[in-house]
Amino acid sequence: MVLAHGTVGGHREARAALAAARATRANDLDRWLTALLTPAPTTPANPSMPAAAAAAAGADAVALIAVGSHGRRELTPGGDLDLVLLHRGRQDVAEVADRIWYPIWDSGIRLDHSVRTVHEARTVARTDMKAALGLLSARRIAGEHTLVDELRAAVLADWRAEARRRLGELAELCRERWEIQGELAFLLEPDLKEAHGGLRDVHVMQAVAASWVASAPDARVRAAHDLLLDVRHALHETTGRTSDRLVLQEQEAVAHALGMLDANVLLRSIAEAARTIMYAGDHLWRRVDRFCAPRRAPIRPRGQGAGRRAAVERTPVGDGAVEQEGEVVLARRADLSDPALALRVAAAAAQADLPLSSATVDRLAERAALPTTPWPAAARDALVSLLGAGTAAIGVWEALDQAGLVVRLLPDWERVRNRPQRNPVHTYTVDRHLVEAAARAAALTREVARPDLLLVGALLHDIGKGWPGDHSLGGAVVARDLGIRLGFPPGDVQVLETVVRHHLLLPETATRRDLDDPVTVESVIKAVAAVPGREREVVELLAALAIADGQATGPAAWGPWKARLVAELARRVIAALAGGTPSPAPALAPEQLALVRHDGAAVRVAGSRITIAAPDRPGLLWKAAGVLALHRLAVRTARTVNASPAADSGARTTAVLDFTAVPEYGTPPEPAALEADLRRMLADRLDVAGRLEKRARSVRPRPGVAVPPPRVWIVDDASSTATVVEVRAHDRPGLLWRIGQALGECGLQVRAAQVDTLGAEAVDVFYVVDAEGRAPTDANALDHIRHKVLEALA
Numbered sequence: 001m002v003l004a005h006g007t008v009g010g011h012r013e014a015r016a017a018l019a020a021a022r023a024t025r026a027n028d029l030d031r032w033l034t035a036l037l038t039p040a041p042t043t044p045a046n047p048s049m050p051a052a053a054a055a056a057a058g059a060d061a062v063a064l065i066a067v068g069s070h071g072r073r074e075l076t077p078g079g080d081l082d083l084v085l086l087h088r089g090r091q092d093v094a095e096v097a098d099r100i101w102y103p104i105w106d107s108g109i110r111l112d113h114s115v116r117t118v119h120e121a122r123t124v125a126r127t128d129m130k131a132a133l134g135l136l137s138a139r140r141i142a143g144e145h146t147l148v149d150e151l152r153a154a155v156l157a158d159w160r161a162e163a164r165r166r167l168g169e170l171a172e173l174c175r176e177r178w179e180i181q182g183e184l185a186f187l188l189e190p191d192l193k194e195a196h197g198g199l200r201d202v203h204v205m206q207a208v209a210a211s212w213v214a215s216a217p218d219a220r221v222r223a224a225h226d227l228l229l230d231v232r233h234a235l236h237e238t239t240g241r242t243s244d245r246l247v248l249q250e251q252e253a254v255a256h257a258l259g260m261l262d263a264n265v266l267l268r269s270i271a272e273a274a275r276t277i278m279y280a281g282d283h284l285w286r287r288v289d290r291f292c293a294p295r296r297a298p299i300r301p302r303g304q305g306a307g308r309r310a311a312v313e314r315t316p317v318g319d320g321a322v323e324q325e326g327e328v329v330l331a332r333r334a335d336l337s338d339p340a341l342a343l344r345v346a347a348a349a350a351q352a353d354l355p356l357s358s359a360t361v362d363r364l365a366e367r368a369a370l371p372t373t374p375w376p377a378a379a380r381d382a383l384v385s386l387l388g389a390g391t392a393a394i395g396v397w398e399a400l401d402q403a404g405l406v407v408r409l410l411p412d413w414e415r416v417r418n419r420p421q422r423n424p425v426h427t428y429t430v431d432r433h434l435v436e437a438a439a440r441a442a443a444l445t446r447e448v449a450r451p452d453l454l455l456v457g458a459l460l461h462d463i464g465k466g467w468p469g470d471h472s473l474g475g476a477v478v479a480r481d482l483g484i485r486l487g488f489p490p491g492d493v494q495v496l497e498t499v500v501r502h503h504l505l506l507p508e509t510a511t512r513r514d515l516d517d518p519v520t521v522e523s524v525i526k527a528v529a530a531v532p533g534r535e536r537e538v539v540e541l542l543a544a545l546a547i548a549d550g551q552a553t554g555p556a557a558w559g560p561w562k563a564r565l566v567a568e569l570a571r572r573v574i575a576a577l578a579g580g581t582p583s584p585a586p587a588l589a590p591e592q593l594a595l596v597r598h599d600g601a602a603v604r605v606a607g608s609r610i611t612i613a614a615p616d617r618p619g620l621l622w623k624a625a626g627v628l629a630l631h632r633l634a635v636r637t638a639r640t641v642n643a644s645p646a647a648d649s650g651a652r653t654t655a656v657l658d659f660t661a662v663p664e665y666g667t668p669p670e671p672a673a674l675e676a677d678l679r680r681m682l683a684d685r686l687d688v689a690g691r692l693e694k695r696a697r698s699v700r701p702r703p704g705v706a707v708p709p710p711r712v713w714i715v716d717d718a719s720s721t722a723t724v725v726e727v728r729a730h731d732r733p734g735l736l737w738r739i740g741q742a743l744g745e746c747g748l749q750v751r752a753a754q755v756d757t758l759g760a761e762a763v764d765v766f767y768v769v770d771a772e773g774r775a776p777t778d779a780n781a782l783d784h785i786r787h788k789v790l791e792a793l794a
Contacts, residue, residue, distance in 0.1 A: 018233045019226075026073040028082070028109040036100045036141035037064045062096055063143030067134030072203075072385075074229055078236030078243070082112045082134060086147050089117060110242070118147065122154045129173060132159065132166070133203065134208050137638035150542070154211060163211040168292045171285060174204060184274035185418075186428045188267075192232045193244040198276030199228050201281050212243070214287045221280045223524075225275035231270060246270075250530035257487035264594075272427050273694035275418070279402045283358050290326065299421035311312035318348025327357040330364075339371040342405060350396045356489065358399070365748050374487035383486070390442035391503035397435050410485075412478050416467020425761075427554040435659040436489045437461060437545075444544040449537050453492060456483075457499040457541060460549050488685040492535070492606045498530050499541050506539075507546045510565035512726065513616070515572065517719045524573045533579050543570035556757075561637055561658070601682045605671040608660050614682050616655035618749045622740020624657055626688040627677050629734040631669040634663035637734065638755035664733060689741075692734060710793040712786045715765075722751050723775045724768035725785060728767075729793050731762045742792035743768055746785050750774070 051346060068082035069075040087093045088089070097115050104111045111588045112786060116124070125132040135155045140148040147759040159166060177194060184195035184725060193199045209216040217225070221678065232259040239250055251263035260266050268553040315323045320334035320341050330350035342364045348357045371379040379416055384391050400406050407414045416430040428436060441458035445451030460482060464475025479500035483493035505527055511522040528538045546566050550558030601614035612624055621640055628635060637660040643656065680686035710729035727739055736755060747766040768785075770776055776785070 005517070012259070014234075014259035015230045017228075018194070018230050018237075021548075022076065022233065023222040025075060026070065027484060028140050029070065029075070030077065030503075033066075033083070033100065033176045034063055036103055037062070037096070037142045061090055061144060061147070062086065062093065062146040063145075064100065064141045065138045066120050066141055067138050071134070071137045073139075076233040078230070078241060080110045080112050081431040083114075084121065084135075084138070085113070085115045085145070086151060087115070087486065088147065089118060094697070099291075113218065118151045118154065121151055122716050125155050126317040129166075129170060134139050137203070138206050141169075150478070159207075160211050163213055164292050167191055167208060167211060167213060167288050169206070170204065171288055171292075172200070174285075184280070185278065186432065186452065188420075188422065188424060189245055189247045190270065190274075191245045192228055192235070192270075195274070198231065199225060201277050205281065206286055208284060208288060213291050214284045214378075217280065220276055221580060224276040227269060228277075230258060231266070262464065264420055264422065265420070268418045268429075271420065275403065276396070279398060282355070286326065286355065295397065298383050299427040302672075307639060309537075317352045317354065319755045321342055321540050321595040323352065323354060327360075328352065329352050329360045330356045336364075336368045339376060340378040342368045342370060342400075343379055343386060343409075344394050347382045349384035353389070353392040356399045357397055359499050361399045361403045365405050365610065366407075370405075370408055371770065373485045375485065377487065377747050378489070380486050384452045384455055384655055388442050388445065388451070389460060390605070391439045392518040393442075394435055394439055401431075410482060410483060412463055416463060419465060425556050426553055428552070430462055433552055434459050436463055439733065440548035440551045447544050448540045450541065453495055454548075456486070457496055457503070458545055460496070461500050461503040461545060461549060472501055472504060472591040475503075479718070489699045494531050495534055495538060495541070498528065498538055499545060500539075502527050502542060502548060502770055505547050506542050506566050506569055507550065507562060510569040511562055511754045511756055512763070513724070513754070514722070515565065515569055516719055516752075518765075519720050519777050520569070520717060521572050523718075524569065525576060528573075536574055539570055540576070542663055543567065556636075559637070559660070561639060561660070594764045601679070603675045603678045603682075605675050606717055608662050608668075610659040610661060610674070610678075612659075612678060612682070613646055613658040614657075616653045619744050621657060621750050622744065623681055623688050624659070624678065625736035626684070626734065627674075627681050627742060628659060628661050628694055629737055630663045630688070630691055630745050631674050632666075632733070633669065633674075633776045634664050634733065635736050635755060635756045636660045636662060638753060640750065640753045688737075693739065698733075706735055711789060712789045712793075714782045714786060719767060719775070721775060722769050723748075723782065725766045725768055725789065726763070727764045727766075727789060729762050729764075731757050733761055735768070735793075736764065738792040739764060739766070739789055742789045743785070746788050747771055747779075748785070749773075 010673050017119040018537070063086045065071070065081065065084050066085060069079040070081055070083075075081065076601055076608060084098070085093070085097050085100065087228035088202060089097075097113075101111065101113055114121075114672065119133060121131075125135050126419070132155065135151065136159060138148070138152060138155075158184050177200070181191050181195040181198075184192070187195060189227045191198065202221060205214075205217045205221070208214050231246070231254060234247055234254045236242065238253045238257050250261075251266055255261070255263050258266065260269070260360055263620040313324070314329075316331070317323050317328060320329050320338070321328050321344070323329075328345065330345065334345070338344075345360070345364065346356060375383075386396065389396075399408065400409075401417070407417065413431065416434065419430040421428070421430060421433070426433060438458040441454050445454060448454050457479075460475065460479045462471060462474065462475060463478045463482075464471035467474035467478070476497045480497040483496040488496065505524060509520060509524060514524075515521075524539070525535070528535045528542075531538055543566060547558070547563065550562065561777055572668070601612070603613075604611045610628065612620075614620065621638070625635055625638070637658075639654045639658045641658070681688060708730075711725065712728075713726045715724040716724050729735065740750065743766065747770060751769050752764065752767040756762070764782070768776070775784060
């Protein structure tokens with residue numbers, strides 16, 4: 001198990017030093033606490049009693065035990081000291097406790113303490129899960145041995161006797177914690193202890209093992225635990241705080257404290273450790289669920305006596321695979337020399353929506369033959385069948401990955417394995433994102449002529465993120481090589497390479513370019529021309545992959561607006577490829593059409609969706625954005641559409657502005673108040689600029705994280721009717737207002753806009769024309785526009 005990709009030479013030494021520091025601290029604490037319980041010998045009250053015996057008498061019928069981190073000898077600088085003072089009904093136990101607790105408090109160490117008899121501690125453990133888990137790992141520090149032995153034996157006996165009830169309760173508590181904390185492997189700022197796959201989960205596994213229902217964590221899980229413990233130790237030591245959350249600004253310092261190259265290496269190591277723990281935990285909790293389920297009568301073959309062991313039921317689920325006790329295992333006569341066996345068994349498990357037995361996965365990794373280049377058709381079909389199972393394939397793929405099979409099947413996978421995205425838009429690491437995308441693509445296989453290329457393309461679309469440079473270009477090269485390795489014919493390899501190369505083409509074009517401009521469709525056709533005769537097939541694959549990729553990225557990356565734009569662009573491109581023109585699509589959605597009034601204006605606020613329909617005029621977009629900023633709304637998306645009247649009507653063009661906006665903080669504004677201000681703006685009865693300036697003066701600036709400077713491009717050849725200005729900047733309140741105001745000061749009108757906020761980053765595209773409706777082309781004028789917008793963002 002590789003826990004530190006790309007680490008510097010001091011990594012092992014740094015971790016060894018942290019482990020040694022914890023051991024030294026535990027020993028020092030034990031000596032100090034022992035001295036507190038058993039004071040140094042003094043002159044005995046009874047002259048006939050030896051001084052040592054008098055000191056020992058102070059510890060009679062009492063014992064000090066450590067639970068939690070110190071009980072496991074894992075106390076980090078920011079951890080709590082959890083102690084229990086056991087006694088046999090001593091009348092002076094309060095004085096003994098004060099003799100211990102007060103010096104600890106005076107030292108500044110955080111203390112969680114209790115004073116109990118064995119009966120009291122046992123009673124509490126029966127009802128309090130936290131107390132039970134602590135006492136299961138209790139360690140004697142000083143005092144009477146037999147007292148501690150009695151307590152541990154009693155607590156263990158109760159835990160095992162009531163295992164069915166207590167483990168069910170523990171499972172529910174863990175699932176509630178996971179829901180709140182999320183998955184450690186995929187979080188940008190994880191809680192190292194409480195998140196799913198964190199330190200707490202290993203401690204829980206040890207408690208389950210104490211019930212004899214499951215085995216104790218194996219060496220791989222213990223190594224993963226030790227890595228996370230070292231990260232927690234370095235975090236506490238580096239920050240001087242007690243928090244277990246590894247926030248972004250502290251990751252570089254923690255990485256260096258561990259002798260790692262940088263924060264990316266740190267997050268990659270954490271992801272691998274957390275996924276190892278999660279995978280082991282999944283198997284453990286399935287075993288617990290079977291143990292806690294209502295018992296059924298055993299199935300016995302006909303004629304088998306009551307004293308004979310019941311037969312284990314085995315049901316075939318595929319060639320070489322059977323179901324046994326809720327898991328897929330190898331059939332007795334499975335041919336381990338078959339190079340397609342491992343993938344075929346995995347596909348059978350996924351298609352049956354069952355987990356692969358860990359023992360079966362280990363056996364396949366150790367003994368099964370794997371396909372050689374080029375893969376036989378049976379192995380390739382099994383891979384496609386595995387991916388086509390959808391979300392059921394994710395757990396099976398994780399099992400193959402934990403056993404090292406994925407990297408052996410697809411060597412280039414190593415470069416993206418556990419690679420962090422370090423981007424709030426992305427929910428997962430690169431490798432998990434690829435598997436999630438393939439799972440989403442499985443729901444779209446009816447939309448394309450080649451579902452096999454869609455599934456494999458989804459699995460490989462970001463494979464280039466393991467290489468330097470543009471990941472689309474690098475990924476296309478890797479996809480070509482892997483396509484050959486998988487045994488696809490040359491034409492299919494070319495399609496696969498093109499799909500990976502241009503997997504962002506449709507979403508980026510649809511959201512940043514004007515679909516009504518002929519240049520937009522022409523640019524897509526030019527890109528897919530690399531595969532003559534299969535252009536339509538490629539466009540269908542790209543459209544489906546855009547959906548799967550967006551859904552697998554996260555909620556901020558995909559929504560109804562983007563889906564509609566991508567679908568419309570694909571429709572227009574396919575129509576153009578067929579040699580015709582697409583039938584006119586409604587420029588407006590039904591709810592937008594209902595708002596269009598050529599004789600006035602309309603405003604609609606529905607949750608986070610704000611729609612405005614009004615006669616088109618200069619500055620309408622950014623003034624509306626200014627009103628949203630006044631109400632402390634952050635614009636996530638914005639789109640503009642023009643509804644042109646009939647040529648002989650004499651009416652002005654109606655502009656429809658569609659915003660998605662969320663509160664900067666707190667609760668949303670009152671819809672009626674927002675609508676009223678938007679109507680006042682449309683009637684020129686609201687001083688938007690003045691109110692924004694007043695608000696800006698009242699806000700105290702706060703230091704934030706360092707962000708790259710904004711960038712502004714004038715995009716050449718993106719439109720034949722307008723100048724395209726693309727702005728990328730860190731999002732902040734009123735950003736769209738400032739950009740629009742700068743464009744207005746340049747004498748420009750926004751003909752169309754595509755505004756998106758991805759996480760904390762804004763990607764805004766504006767089609768602008770001058771007062772006469774023409775696209776500015778003079779180089780000096782274009783340079784002035786760019787500098788004016790940059791000045792507004794400074």
